[in-house]
Amino acid sequence: MTIHDVAAAAGVSISTASKALNNTGRMGAETRERVKRIAGEIGFRPNALARGLLSKRSFTIGLLTNDTYGRFTLPVMAGISEALVDHGVSVFLCAIEDDPALGQIHVDAMLDKQVDGIIASGKRLDRRLPVDLSSLPVPVVYAFTEGSENSVTLRSDDAQGARLAVEWLAKLGRRRIAHITGPEDFFSVRERASAYREVAGDAEPVLYGIWAESWGHEAVGSIWDRPGEKPDAIFCGNDQIARGVVDALRERGVRVPEDVSVVGFDNWEILAAQTRPPLTSIDMGLKELGREAGLTVLALAEGRPVEPGVRKLPCRLVVRQSCGGMSPTE
Template sequence: MAQPSDGIEPVPSSRGVTLNDVATAAGVTLGTASKALNGRGKLSAETRERVRTEAKRLGFRFRELKQEEASSSGLLIGVLTTDIYGRFSLPLLTSIEDSFGSIPISAVLCTSRDQEREQQHIDLLLSRGVDGIIVTARREDVRQPINVGRTPVPVVYAFTQVADANALCILPDEIQGTRLAIEHLIQTGRRRFAHITGPSYFEAVRLREQSMRQVLAEHDLRLSEHQALSGPWQESWGYTAARYLFDQDSSIDAIFCGSDQLARGACDALRERGIRVPEDVAVVGYDNWEPIACASRPTLTTIDMNFAQIGRYAGESLQALIAGEVRSGVVRLPCSLIVRESSIANEAERR
């Protein structure tokens, strides 16, 4: 029988063994166990060998990687996404790669349209000895954790999340981003607000409306139920919703939209009615999707979720996990306000 060489160990016969089990058996911390199995970190030869011996005894699958190889060779990471159009995943991928700096890295982008295809991608990445996996999506809502079996391969969730306290999930701060938008509109003198947004089953939709109402209440302003409209993430819905709003209440002077597509549709509807943006009504979008925001008439003030920052943080966190650090929890990173023509007409005020 052939002896296993450097690479992936055969799938073990025992089931349910975790990295924590290995650490306990070897009498070391979880971080030390991870470093020992990944061939990284400054550990004594005795400690590294003890951890690996216990892992093999328990049937825990890990990649055999010599210390000198770990420091000199590049890293292979997988980026797994349900965002088949690349709207969110491609900006993240670029920043993830940038976060590794001078470290040679190859990133494999895998799109998953269903659970079966996703697991096929994961199994292939594991068979190729991937060093880590970043999971992302086209929405921030809670999903099932991916299954990496009994391997110590670290996983980071970016622009998506799982209900696992041991997982690391990195998200934009929707509450803070909405506060930036509403405070900006209030500072420009707006007092009669409306909200056009996407389906209410999206967590981001609920968080943004919650934040909007909170900020308005702090300024003794309110948003009535009929002035908050939820529908599909389509430009046509922004158009239809804006027409409906002004059929009901022509005194509205500010519309906060849940996406730039919705905002552009709303601006088109207002223009058709002879309502000036921003002189009569200010409009703020969300996403800072430049092909939409910059091509709108007028150009859109919007909230940028800072995917570059999320990607960098995800990449840096994956490096830390690969090195044996323990990181977990939900991290929400701040958004930014991008001011353009749809909320302030005067160029000097936009600076």
């Protein structure tokens, strides 16, 4: 079913058919309607390849990611797709692990296929993907990964998220707030920790470790085994750690949230909701981040100006039961 068939069926020329369908050109209203009707009847759908060849727009973008497990990329992906599907743009998913060669293959394949733009995404916002995207013939947007010079980069505002968490704990009347978090070499860990410090002061130490339940467990052990007053709240670097913390507290007979409030980070639904009690957590808004990334790369593809630099998107607090308290009163 090509436009030839439409033209033939409608008894007009190809150009007239094209103009009718695209609402361009001049022609009689009834001619236009007739062509459209016939096109609908025979189920004509324009060949995007041919169209793209001419218009230099493929209505396709590529998503490059090294987050194989997908915990971060998946919401980003969902947001991108959601934002772009209305604009007729489809998304190539390229999972490249940390393999530069594989990354290059995928980038080349995308360029061959004339993508209108590329979104680079990762699992860590202080690391670059193992492939250089700085001088590609198409626009590139970095989402949740370190970008190159003069590029557009979207990331979550971890400091604001951490403040949100600690201020929430403070508002609930908690005074001794500890922070158990991931490896200090993560930029986001340092950023969250210093925001925590700003709000909570330095009554309690920051405990750096790994992103694992076992670390949360262990850290609680080391705090509770030491002499002196115990914290009445714990702000955790992610939900896995929070889960370990909650479990460890329960095993020690410390009640959550009555005795100690716990806040997680990531709002990883499947984990946060299954913890007993369900975790109050900070959501980085990755889906919104994805949506923004999609709209941004689209804008760039269409030649609309976008000012380069890092744009931080706000986190939000998701209240469940691990802190006590109700939803944020604002």
